[in-house]
Each structure stands twice: as C-alpha cells, then as structure tokens.
Amino acid sequence: xxxxTNSERAWIPAATQATQPFFDGAAEGKLRLQLCxxxxxxxxxxxxxxxxxxxxxxxxxxxxGEGTVYSHAKLQRAYHPRHKQRLPLVLxxxxxxxxxxxxxxxxxVDPAAVCVGDTxxxxxxxxxxxxxxxVFKKA
Amino acid sequence: MAHPMSGKAAICGLGMTEMGRVYRSATxxxxxxxxLALGDAxxxxxxxxxxxxxxxxxxxxxxxxxxxxGLQELNVLTFMQGFGSTAGQMIQxxxxxxxxxxxxxxxxxxxxxxxxxxxxxGDAYASGQRREAMASLNSIYGYAGAIPxxxxxxxxxxxxxxxxxxxxxxxxxxxxxxxxxxxxxxxxEPMSLEDYHNSPWVVxxxxxxxxxxxxxxxxxxxxxxxxxxxxxxxxxxxxxGFAQAHNHxxxxxxxxxxxxxxxxKAGPRALxxxxxxxxxxxxxxxxxxxxxxxxxxxxxxxxxxxxEGGAFVEDGKLGPGGSLPTNTGGGELSSFYMWGMxxxxxAVIQARGQGGARQMPNDLILxxxxxGILNYHSNLILSPQAA
Numbered sequence: 001x002x003x004x005t006n007s008e009r010a011w012i013p014a015a016t017q018a019t020q021p022f023f024d025g026a027a028e029g030k031l032r033l034q035l036c037x038x039x040x041x042x043x044x045x046x047x048x049x050x051x052x053x054x055x056x057x058x059x060x061x062x063x064x065g066e067g068t069v070y071s072h073a074k075l076q077r078a079y080h081p082r083h084k085q086r087l088p089l090v091l092x093x094x095x096x097x098x099x100x101x102x103x104x105x106x107x108x109v110d111p112a113a114v115c116v117g118d119t120x121x122x123x124x125x126x127x128x129x130x131x132x133x134x135v136f137k138k139a
Numbered sequence: 140m141a142h143p144m145s146g147k148a149a150i151c152g153l154g155m156t157e158m159g160r161v162y163r164s165a166t167x168x169x170x171x172x173x174x175l176a177l178g179d180a181x182x183x184x185x186x187x188x189x190x191x192x193x194x195x196x197x198x199x200x201x202x203x204x205x206x207x208x209g210l211q212e213l214n215v216l217t218f219m220q221g222f223g224s225t226a227g228q229m230i231q232x233x234x235x236x237x238x239x240x241x242x243x244x245x246x247x248x249x250x251x252x253x254x255x256x257x258x259x260x261g262d263a264y265a266s267g268q269r270r271e272a273m274a275s276l277n278s279i280y281g282y283a284g285a286i287p288x289x290x291x292x293x294x295x296x297x298x299x300x301x302x303x304x305x306x307x308x309x310x311x312x313x314x315x316x317x318x319x320x321x322x323x324x325x326x327x328e329p330m331s332l333e334d335y336h337n338s339p340w341v342v343x344x345x346x347x348x349x350x351x352x353x354x355x356x357x358x359x360x361x362x363x364x365x366x367x368x369x370x371x372x373x374x375x376x377x378x379x380g381f382a383q384a385h386n387h388x389x390x391x392x393x394x395x396x397x398x399x400x401x402x403x404k405a406g407p408r409a410l411x412x413x414x415x416x417x418x419x420x421x422x423x424x425x426x427x428x429x430x431x432x433x434x435x436x437x438x439x440x441x442x443x444x445x446x447e448g449g450a451f452v453e454d455g456k457l458g459p460g461g462s463l464p465t466n467t468g469g470g471e472l473s474s475f476y477m478w479g480m481x482x483x484x485x486a487v488i489q490a491r492g493q494g495g496a497r498q499m500p501n502d503l504i505l506x507x508x509x510x511g512i513l514n515y516h517s518n519l520i521l522s523p524q525a526a
Contacts, residue, residue: 012279015272022273044390046273071295071397075281076340083281088343091280091287095392105280116298133279 012131019046021060026132031122033098035061042098065122067094067136070101072114082127090114094136105135141379141414146525148234149368149375151244152180152361153487158475159325161355162256165199168357169250170207176359181372182244184208187361189215189242191233193225195251195478196264200357204248214242222510223426224383225249226358226479227517231381233362243363249480250357263353285428286350288512290342292397293431297344299398299446302434304344306449308335310430311348311472313458318469320459320497325352326473349430351471358480360487365525376490379503380413380520382406387514400513402439413503413520417441420520421500422489423457423465424482426509427472433457433465436507464499479508479517490521 015023025032034043038055042063049056074088083089090106092114106114107123120136127133154175156168169192177184190213194200202218215236221228229247236242253263264284281287296302312332318324330348338346368375384401388394410417417440427433434448442463443451457465468474468485475481486506488494506519 012272013270013275019271019273045276070392071291071298073287073290073294073345074340074343075287076343079281079283080279082279088340089281091282091291091342093291099392101390101392103277103280103282116295133276135280 011127011129012133022046023132025060025062026124026134029124030062031065031134032060033063033100034058042100044100044102063096063098063122067096067102067120067122069093069106069114069116069118069120070095071116072106074111092120092136094120106137107135108137141526142412144234144238145379145413146377146522147238147365148362148378149365150230150360150378150487150521151363151368151371151373151375152176152182152246152359153373153484154179154357154359155323155484156357158323158354158356158477160254162254163252163355165194165197165250165252165357166204166207168252168355169200169204169248169359170357172250172357172359173208173246173248176246176361179373180361182361184210187244187246188213189233189236189245191215191229191245191247192218193220193229193247193249193478194218195249196253197251199252200248200250215245221515221517223428223478224385224508224510224515224517226483227381227506227508227519228383230360230362230378230483230519231383231517234378234381237362237364243367245362246359247362248357248359249477251477252355253353254355260353285512286345287342288397289429289431290345292435292513293344293349293429295397296431296435296446296448300449302449304336305332306453307344307349307430307434308332309455310427310433310452310457311335313452313455313461314427314466314470315473316458317467317497318473320495321468321474324469324474325354326469345429348472351428351476352473354475354477356475356477358477358484360483374491374523375525376487377522377525378519379522380409380411380415381518382408382412383517384408385515396513398435399445400435400439400509401516402436402507402509402518405516405518406440409518409520415503415520419503420505421502422467422504423463424467424486424489424504424506425465425470426479426482426507427466427470428509430472432509432513435513436509440505459497467494467497467499482506482508483519486519486521490523492523
C-alpha cells in the first residue's frame with residue numbers, strides 16, 4: 001500500500017537541477033561538494049557565489065571523504081520518519097580536510113563510544129526508494 | 140576614564156504583558172507592552188517619538204506596529220533582527236539616538252506568539268514546510284532548531300574539559316530557585332538535581348530542563364536621555380556600557396565557535412566603556428536559551444577560566460545566597476522566554492530596586508544577549524547610578 005503523505009515525508013524530496021550533482025555523487029559513493037575555481041575554497045551547502053572571494057566559478061568536485069568529529073550529540077526524539085527505530089541517532093559535526101564543518105550523522109556506531117576527535121570516513125545510507133544520504137562512520 | 144556616552148542615556152519605562160499561554164497575537168501583545176511602558180514611565184503617548192521593533196520566532200509583529208499604536212509622527216522608526224542579541228542592540232541604538240538628539244523617547248519592543256491553543260509546546264516551532272532536497276538534509280539528519288547545535292556545544296565542553304551533567308543541571312536548579320522568588324515566573328515549583336536527571340532527553344546531553352521555555356508575550360522598554368529620565372515616574376536605569384560582537388564560523392573548520400562565543404570580545408569593550416572591571420559586576424542577567432549558554436558566556440566574560448565553567452557553577456553560586464547572583468528572575472529556563480528581553484526586564488527590575496524577595500546588590504548589572512548558535516552577541520551594563 002502506498003501512503004503518499006508518509007512516503008513523501010520519509011524520503012529525500014526532489015533535488016533541483018542545481019543540487020542534483022550532490023545526490024548523484026552520493027549515489028556513486030562520493031561526497032561531492034562545490035569547489036571555487038577562483039580561490040580553491042570548498043562550499044557546503046549549495047551556493048551560487050563563493051563566500052570567500054565572490055567568484056561564481058563553482059565546480060562540483062569529490063571530497064576526500066575523510067573527517068574528524070568536532071562534536072556530537074544523541075538525538076532522542078524522532079523528528080522525521082528516518083529517525084524512528086534508530087534512536088538515539090548520533091548527530092555529529094565533522095571537520096573535513098577541505099576546510100568545512102559538516103552537520104551530519106555517524107552510523108554503525110555505539111552512541112556511547114563517540115568522542116570529540118574521532119577519525120571518521122564518509123558512508124552512504126540507501127533508503128527503500130533508492131535515495132542515498134551521505135553520512136559518516138568510524139574509520 | 141569612562142566613555143563620554145557612559146551613563147548619558149537611561150531606561151525610563153518597562154512594559155511586560157502576561158507571559159506564557161496567553162493566546163493573543165504578537166502585534167496585540169506588542170501594542171499592550173508599549174502602552175504599559177508609557178504608563179510605567181509616566182509618559183504621554185504623544186511624547187513617544189521613536190520605535191524599534193523586533194519580532195520573535197513567528198515574525199508576528201513588524202514595522203506596522205506604529206499604526207496599531209496610533210503613532211502619527213516619529214523621528215526614529217525601524218524593524219531590527221539580530222535574534223537573541225536584538226533586545227540589547229535596540230537599547231544600544233536607542234541610547235545613541237537620544238544622546239544625539241534624533242529622538243526624545245524611543246520604545247524598543249519585542250513580542251512573540253509561538254504557542255497556539257490546543258497544540259503542545261513541543262509543536263510551537265514545528266514547520267510544515269516541504270523543502271528541496273539539499274535544504275531538507277538538516278531535518279533528515281535530525282537537526283531540528285537550535286537544540287542539537289547547543290547540545291553539541293555542551294558535549295564538546297564535556298569531552299574537552301570533563302564538564303559533567305550535574306554541573307549543567309546545577310545551572311537549571313539555581314535558576315529555578317530564583318523563579319521560586321518571582322511571582323511572575325512560569326515555572327516556580329521546586330526542582331532538584333534528581334528531577335533534572337529524570338527529565339526526558341531531547342538531544343543528549345540536553346534534558347528538557349536544559350532548554351528554555353516557550354512563551355507568548357510582549358515587552359517594551361523606553362530609552363531616553365539621563366536628564367529626561369530623572370523627571371519621570373521610575374528610578375532611571377542608566378546605560379553605562381555596551382558592545383556587540385558577532386562571528387559566523389559555524390560552517391567552517393579551524394575555529395571553535397561552540398567553546399568560545401563572541402562575548403569574549405564584547406565583554407571587555409563594554410567594561411571599558413563603563414570604566415569598570417569584571418569584579419565590579421554585582422549581578423548577571425545572562426541569555427540562557429540553554430544551560431550551556433550560561434556556562435560558556437560566564438567563561439567568555441572571564442568570570443572563570445575557559446574550561447572551568449562546570450566547577451564554577453557547581454556550588455550554586457549563581458543561585459540565591461550565592462556569590463554571583465545570575466538570572467535572578469528565573470531566566471528563560473524558568474521564568475519566560477522573550478529572547479533578549481528576558482535578561483533585560485530582570486535587569487531593569489533589579490536596577491530599580493524592585494526585585495522584592497529576590498532583590499540583589501545592583502551597582503553594576505551585566506546583561507547579555509545571544510543569537511544564532513553563539514553567533515550574535517550584544518551586552519549592556521546597567522546601573523542605578525549614572526557614574
């Protein structure tokens with residue numbers, strides 16, 4: 001049975017032409033982000049103009065996929081269908097060598113065993129509808 | 140030597156509506172607050188020639204407030220938005236404007252109406268908005284509102300410095316003790332550390348009792364010159380010092396914005412303007428959206444060393460009978476949540492000596508406002524004495 005309302009809430013909404021490369025990258029197992037050709041500064045989330053130098057020459061490029069936990073917390077209440085059955089869900093801000101701090105999740109980890117400074121790598125969570133969400137897991 | 144502006148402007152009127160589950164529009168609450176402030180100051184509406192407006196989460200009040208107030212001619216009028224730092228900012232800009240003769244009496248107004256009849260408090264900030272894929276990622280990851288980011292601030296402090304849950308809890312307990320002495324506070328029933336630990340998790344390490352209340356209400360304060368304030372109904376509350384500092388490091392690595400907020404820069408600037416030392420501060424009204432915000436702000440201002448905030452608050456020194464009375468009305472955690480107006484209102488009450496059972500030494504009162512994720516910061520140093 002298809003419950004349209006529920007499935008709409010459960011899955012990632014449609015990307016726009018501008019954000020599609022991020023999700024195409026995820027489907028290929030890559031953390032694909034924008035890189036400014038003018039000054040080599042990475043950007044996330046989507047932008048149309050580099051916040052560092054003002055250039056509009058932003059290109060999609062695959063990041064290293066490496067990261068370090070800046071901080072973390074445990075979500076204890078579900079705000080989205082994805083969160084149900086998996087509380088506590090580990091929220092983490094992950095510093096990547098590209099100079100960004102990503103708001104993401106750590107998966108496949110004991111929530112009590114996460115600590116600031118943990119080394120992590122990009123991982124990809126696939127939903128029933130084929131949507132893919134970039135996350136991180138312990139290295 | 141104090142800055143030439145120090146003590147030259149004053150808060151002369153305070154208007155506070157009923158707070159909490161009061162189901163009226165933000166515009167109506169704002170309007171009532173201004174009339175209450177005029178009455179409090181002993182001013183006629185026709186004397187009010189400036190209006191600064193700030194809306195809360197619902198964006199329910201705007202520049203059109205002047206029409207609801209029937210204000211025909213104004214010399215200063217604008218809408219401002221710096222989130223939790225706005226209340227302090229409005230008072231700063233009003234002080235500069237009256238001192239420069241742009242206007243005589245400027246009302247600074249905040250109102251919010253997130254609580255709706257028949258809906259739970261937890262639904263107050265929920266958005267039914269459906270977004271594009273990338274814009275929806277944060278909610279899919281579980282970042283709903285500000286709580287997760289502040290919780291991660293607390294967790295980074297815990298992992299880095301060994302700060303304990305008990306120490307965050309003591310901040311909530313101390314403030315609840317103050318609320319017990321404040322008849323206007325929403326949450327007055329006694330709370331123990333055990334109650335704190337038993338309170339449900341929201342985003343661990345935050346329990347429900349680490350988080351501010353959700354309130355409907357409106358607040359207005361009227362700013363004028365020190366000279367004019369002395370001829371009005373209430374004891375003047377002199378504006379001795381103020382500053383702002385803002386940072387936007389949240390999305391980039393290489394900074395540590397969750398362990399150190401912009402208060403570290405705004406504090407010394409305001410103290411210099413007032414020609415005061417930190418030791419001269421006799422009480423604090425600290426923006427307390429979460430327990431951790433109080434801890435990190437006290438550290439940023441230098442009341443203790445960075446990393447030692449947990450041990451600093453642990454003995455209850457922020458509460459009644461403690462050596463650094465802080466958030467003496469119960470704060471946003473236990474009294475009501477009117478963004479930066481919560482600390483401002485209590486500071487005005489204390490500076491006037493109208494705190495009743497909770498009145499504390501008021502020579503120099505530090506007021507802080509914080510918005511974003513420790514991004515936007517303003518402060519005020521208020522006093523019953525002009526110098």
